[in-house]
Amino acid sequence: MPEGKFCNKKPIDTAEGINELLSDTSGNNYYQEMKELDIDSDLLWKTIQNTCKSRTKTWLEICAHCGMCAESCFLYQVNGRDPKQVPAYKIQSTLGEIIKRKGKVDNQFMRDTMETAWSKCTCCNRCGTYCPHGIDTGIMFSYLRGLLYQQGFVPWELKIGAGMHRVYRAQMDVTDEDFVDTFEWMVEEYEDDYPGLTVPVDVENADIMYTVNAREVKHYPEDLAEAAILFHMAGENWTVPSKGWEQTSLAMFAGDWAACKMQVESVYEAMERLKPARMIGTECGHAHRATVIEGPYWAGRKNGQPPAESIHYVEWLAEALNTGKLKIDPSKRIKELVTLQDSCNYIRNHGLKKATRDIIKHIVEPGYFVEMSPNKEHNYCCGGGGGFNGIGLFRKQRNIALLTKRDQILATGAKLVLAPCHNCWDAIRDLEEEYEIGIRWSFLKPIVIKMLVIPEHLKPEE
Amino acid sequence: MHDLLTGLFFWIALGVFLIGVLARLIMYFRGLSWQLDRVAYTSHPGAGFKGAVRSIYKWLIPFGTYGWRTQPFITIVFFGFHIGAVLIPLFLLGHNLFLQEKLGISFFTLNPCFADILTWTVVISAFFLILRRLVLPEVRIMTTLYDYFILGVAIAPFVTGLFARYQVGDYSFWLNMHIFCGEILLIAIPFTKLSHVFLFFASRAQLGMDFGIKRGGMKGTKMAW
Amino acid sequence: MFKKILFATSATQASDHAARVAFNIAKNYQSSLNIFHVMGVPTRGYSQVVIDVKTKEEVAVDEDYTAWVTEEVRTYYEKHLDGSFEHTIDVAVGFPAREILRQAKTIKPDLILIGGSTGDEDESVYKKNSAGSTLQKVAKAAKCPVLVVNRPAASFWGGLSNIVFGTDFSKTSDKAFDFAMKVAKALDCEVNVFHAIDITPLHTGKILTQDEIEQQIRESLRKIRARYEPRLKELKAYSMDVAEGIPYMEIVKYARDNMADLIIMAHHSRKVVSDDTRLGGNVEQVIVRAGCPVISINK
Numbered sequence: 013m014p015e016g017k018f019c020n021k022k023p024i025d026t027a028e029g030i031n032e033l034l035s036d037t038s039g040n041n042y043y044q045e046m047k048e049l050d051i052d053s054d055l056l057w058k059t060i061q062n063t064c065k066s067r068t069k070t071w072l073e074i075c076a077h078c079g080m081c082a083e084s085c086f087l088y089q090v091n092g093r094d095p096k097q098v099p100a101y102k103i104q105s106t107l108g109e110i111i112k113r114k115g116k117v118d119n120q121f122m123r124d125t126m127e128t129a130w131s132k133c134t135c136c137n138r139c140g141t142y143c144p145h146g147i148d149t150g151i152m153f154s155y156l157r158g159l160l161y162q163q164g165f166v167p168w169e170l171k172i173g174a175g176m177h178r179v180y181r182a183q184m185d186v187t188d189e190d191f192v193d194t195f196e197w198m199v200e201e202y203e204d205d206y207p208g209l210t211v212p213v214d215v216e217n218a219d220i221m222y223t224v225n226a227r228e229v230k231h232y233p234e235d236l237a238e239a240a241i242l243f244h245m246a247g248e249n250w251t252v253p254s255k256g257w258e259q260t261s262l263a264m265f266a267g268d269w270a271a272c273k274m275q276v277e278s279v280y281e282a283m284e285r286l287k288p289a290r291m292i293g294t295e296c297g298h299a300h301r302a303t304v305i306e307g308p309y310w311a312g313r314k315n316g317q318p319p320a321e322s323i324h325y326v327e328w329l330a331e332a333l334n335t336g337k338l339k340i341d342p343s344k345r346i347k348e349l350v351t352l353q354d355s356c357n358y359i360r361n362h363g364l365k366k367a368t369r370d371i372i373k374h375i376v377e378p379g380y381f382v383e384m385s386p387n388k389e390h391n392y393c394c395g396g397g398g399g400f401n402g403i404g405l406f407r408k409q410r411n412i413a414l415l416t417k418r419d420q421i422l423a424t425g426a427k428l429v430l431a432p433c434h435n436c437w438d439a440i441r442d443l444e445e446e447y448e449i450g451i452r453w454s455f456l457k458p459i460v461i462k463m464l465v466i467p468e469h470l471k472p473e474e
Numbered sequence: 475m476h477d478l479l480t481g482l483f484f485w486i487a488l489g490v491f492l493i494g495v496l497a498r499l500i501m502y503f504r505g506l507s508w509q510l511d512r513v514a515y516t517s518h519p520g521a522g523f524k525g526a527v528r529s530i531y532k533w534l535i536p537f538g539t540y541g542w543r544t545q546p547f548i549t550i551v552f553f554g555f556h557i558g559a560v561l562i563p564l565f566l567l568g569h570n571l572f573l574q575e576k577l578g579i580s581f582f583t584l585n586p587c588f589a590d591i592l593t594w595t596v597v598i599s600a601f602f603l604i605l606r607r608l609v610l611p612e613v614r615i616m617t618t619l620y621d622y623f624i625l626g627v628a629i630a631p632f633v634t635g636l637f638a639r640y641q642v643g644d645y646s647f648w649l650n651m652h653i654f655c656g657e658i659l660l661i662a663i664p665f666t667k668l669s670h671v672f673l674f675f676a677s678r679a680q681l682g683m684d685f686g687i688k689r690g691g692m693k694g695t696k697m698a699w
Numbered sequence: 700m701f702k703k704i705l706f707a708t709s710a711t712q713a714s715d716h717a718a719r720v721a722f723n724i725a726k727n728y729q730s731s732l733n734i735f736h737v738m739g740v741p742t743r744g745y746s747q748v749v750i751d752v753k754t755k756e757e758v759a760v761d762e763d764y765t766a767w768v769t770e771e772v773r774t775y776y777e778k779h780l781d782g783s784f785e786h787t788i789d790v791a792v793g794f795p796a797r798e799i800l801r802q803a804k805t806i807k808p809d810l811i812l813i814g815g816s817t818g819d820e821d822e823s824v825y826k827k828n829s830a831g832s833t834l835q836k837v838a839k840a841a842k843c844p845v846l847v848v849n850r851p852a853a854s855f856w857g858g859l860s861n862i863v864f865g866t867d868f869s870k871t872s873d874k875a876f877d878f879a880m881k882v883a884k885a886l887d888c889e890v891n892v893f894h895a896i897d898i899t900p901l902h903t904g905k906i907l908t909q910d911e912i913e914q915q916i917r918e919s920l921r922k923i924r925a926r927y928e929p930r931l932k933e934l935k936a937y938s939m940d941v942a943e944g945i946p947y948m949e950i951v952k953y954a955r956d957n958m959a960d961l962i963i964m965a966h967h968s969r970k971v972v973s974d975d976t977r978l979g980g981n982v983e984q985v986i987v988r989a990g991c992p993v994i995s996i997n998k
């Protein structure tokens with residue numbers, strides 16, 4: 013059977029398609045069919061010839077097989093230093109082989125490669141900073157995922173996730189109406205406590221256009237209210253687009269480059285339509301990477317920049333605290349040991365380490381902040397990056413991967429972990445569920461709101 | 475024989491080496507694609523240049539990066555091997571005399587005693603490089619015969635050079651072998667993994683530009699290599 | 700009156716006492732009852748997997764599973780669903796408080812009926828994600844009255860005849876009073892207006908002398924009269940009382956002594972106070988302790 017009913021090379025472009033795939037519980041049939049899926053070797057090889065250029069080719073060629081990257085990969089460390097987890101080995105034995113064999117690989121090979129690409133690498137890019145040749149295996153893995161996606165070898169959840177972006181321009185089945193509706197509902201719920209709280213939708217030329225993660229709309233809409241409250245307290249002139257509000261991209265994890273482009277273009281269109289001075293995204297790591305760091309390239313923007321200056325939530329928060337737009341009541345600062353999860357996606361891959369530490373200075377009583385070790389751009393992945401968190405098939409491997417972060421957190425002695433990244437937040441929650449080390453974790457918004465000095469004119473009556 | 479090796483063969487080797495290196499470098503940089511690599515190289519040349527330079531020079535300093543510092547053993551072996559591997563061919567007295575005669579140029583020359591030490595360091599380090607490949611599972615799993623072959627090609631000129639230097643057996647045989655191996659090495663550089671001799675700079679520059687332009691450089695954060 | 704009731708339930712024993720009240724009201728007042736069950740809390744990032752609130756196991760939610768859970772809920776309440784009132788059953792995935800509020804936003808009920816703290820164990824799945832119990836969050840944000848049945852004792856309930864309305868003279872309390880009046884008129888009940896003066900030193904900042912206390916009691920009574928009596932006169936029976944002590948204790952005691960079958964109070968706390976209901980505001984304390992159902996009103 014070349015193309016299965018559930019598992020095939022066709023991307024999902026309709027709501028019905030998504031529902032059909034969803035109806036295959038846990039992807040049981042999907043993975044069954046995958047065992048029969050044919051490989052289009054010609055297409056594979058042609059794609060490689062068109063897209064694998066000097067950077068990647070050189071990386072694969074000059075790799076000294078020296079193993080210096082081994083120790084840098086948390087998955088190598090945490091899996092008993094299994095040599096099969098050495099970054100260079102992982103990529104040479106997959107992408108390297110496909111190229112060596114000019115795309116003539118069999119089904120078993122592709123399924124093994126899928127397992128490596130999604131369960132042995134979170135695309136955290138840490139190894140790239142430890143290789144003397146500057147070989148970034150994480151980048152090659154995301155390239156490899158693209159090849160696998162094209163051939164239909166992609167974990168079930170991510171095929172669905174990419175489909176969601178194609179259909180809804182959001183990672184979940186949240187429509188534009190749902191978004192605006194939910195945001196308004198949330199603001200209504202909180203406006204008694206914060207008089208004047210509003211959600212300005214589609215306002216042109218605002219200072220800030222705010223974008224979110226669809227999961228906030230679907231499951232934790234309080235986050236939307238919190239964002240509104242903080243903008244309101246800071247006296248910002250902000251807006252949300254009624255279309256193009258979703259910043260995340262499961263398509264990026266899936267390797268569905270076409271969907272990545274569609275998704276990010278929807279946000280850029282909103283920027284072009286509303287012409288905000290700046291775009292600010294919510295506390296999410298991969299969303300920032302997708303929309304701000306990689307997005308411009310998918311959309312073909314030659315200068316590598318989104319249409320409007322785009323910053324991460326932590327940059328805005330740091331700025332608001334530093335300039336006094338938001339004021340913290342020092343007596344309410346965190347007075348317990350607390351640590352911080354550095355998200356690879358915007359710390360290692362966008363250099364925002366200072367912003368988060370500025371925030372810490374405002375909200376944590378001096379002496380109570382403990383850095384993880386290592387930290388900043390050398391921090392380890394939370395264990396759930398690159399889509400790992402959501403893939404049922406690789407749940408076991410994911411749970412092992414969490415051990416690194418567990419031990420890092422335990423070593424700090426802190427019971428509170430600040431995690432300004434949805435994915436990291438999830439992984440840390442899961443690690444508590446799995447290993448019960450007695451920690452709490454939080455985004456920054458709720459913590460900051462609790463310690464805010466509310467300006468007189470914004471206080472509720474009574 | 476000697477004449478042939480220092481004459482025609484030398485010119486061929488040098489020519490192949492220089493043209494090969496140049497051609498490959500050009501191919502490398504022409505093959506960079508802002509969109510595929512997702513780095514806006516040409517839009518931000520300044521940021522890219524700064525990132526590239528940092529990325530290269532940090533890694534040329536022994537223990538200059540987190541990578542080097544976390545693995546002191548390989549770092550010592552690596553620099554033990556490479557300092558000699560780069561300095562000896564260019565700055566050995568004998569080589570300079572030869573270059574002077576052939577090309578009319580000569581560089582500064584190394585103290586002969588120091589040069590001896592360096593050469594021995596190269597060979598001993600190479601021994602450890604091989605040992606590492608045999609002993610450490612994380613290196614063994616990736617090691618292919620090709621890796622040993624490359625190592626062999628790389629140290630052959632040094633080993634034969636030492637035989638000649640200490641006049642073990644027939645001096646002129648070892649000298650000819652040395653010259654021959656050196657020329658093989660020169661020819662091998664553009665076509666094998668030894669291309670890293672120059673592609674190292676290209677690859678590091680590329681990643682440096684990535685960090686300098688896209689991954690934080692333009693946010694004012696220098697990558698803490 | 701209670702035409703449409705949203706009954707949020709875990710469909711386990713923990714909700715049984717609330718269920719008893721829900722079915723009772725529905726039967727007596729011909730309400731249409733929407734039985735709403737949040738079956739699972741999302742887990743695993745963006746995936747379709749949820750933790751089933753009953754079994755605590757990870758399950759993949761699909762149509763079959765949803766249908767199955769709906770059927771389970773129906774079976775659980777089978778003997779009560781005897782056709783004497785209209786009912787619908789809905790199940791959802793998400794964090795319970797949020798989903799209950801979302802459901803309320805959609806169906807716009809006259810009353811949300813919810814079981815109180817269902818015991819630590821049951822809350823554990825929910826708690827993981829944010830501070831505050833389901834109850835606190837729903838009571839804080841709901842746009843309609845929220846009726847809470849916390850203790851089993853509160854559910855042995857014959858009908859409505861005697862309402863205690865606890866006031867603190869706030870605007871929200873006025874709204875609660877409006878609601879109490881509405882219920883009383885519709886169902887022909889007696890309303891007992893009650894105010895408790897907080898004499899805990901934590902609140903007053905000092906220990907009050909007996910004279911000061913009695914002074915305050917007189918003032919409060921005057922206030923109650925001025926504020927509520929004109930309208931109370933519309934009823935057949937009413938009373939007005941003031942007592943001093945720890946407010947929530949006094950209200951609970953007062954309700955017990957007067958054999959009240961419903962307490963109505965305003966909900967104030969701006970913020971969800973903490974993870975622990977025991978530390979919540981006055982209403983929450985009353986809810987936890989009262990021997991009858993409590994209705995909290997917030998808007």
Ligand code: HEM
Nearest residue numbers: 076078144145548552556559560603624625628670671674
């Ligand atoms: C400036 C010039 C050079 C630079 C920057 C450079 C850089 C590197 C780097 C980064 C590695 C991989 C890291 C490692 O093995 O630890 C390496 C490996 C190697 N280099 Fe070079 N290299 C240079 C010149 C040379 C030359 C001239 C030779 C040969 C004579 C050479 C022979 C080798 C060999 C054989 C290896 C593999 C080592 C192993 O087996 O692990 N390199 N070089």
Ligand code: SF4
Nearest residue numbers: 075076078079081143
């Ligand atoms: S450190 Fe770099 S050169 Fe060495 S094995 Fe890893 S990827 Fe290859």
Ligand code: SF4
Nearest residue numbers: 085133134137139150
């Ligand atoms: S990118 Fe991260 S997870 Fe992937 S191989 Fe490198 S260090 Fe390991």
Ligand code: SF4
Nearest residue numbers: 297356357394397435
């Ligand atoms: S989830 Fe967070 S820590 Fe993990 S890879 Fe993504 S950004 Fe990094």
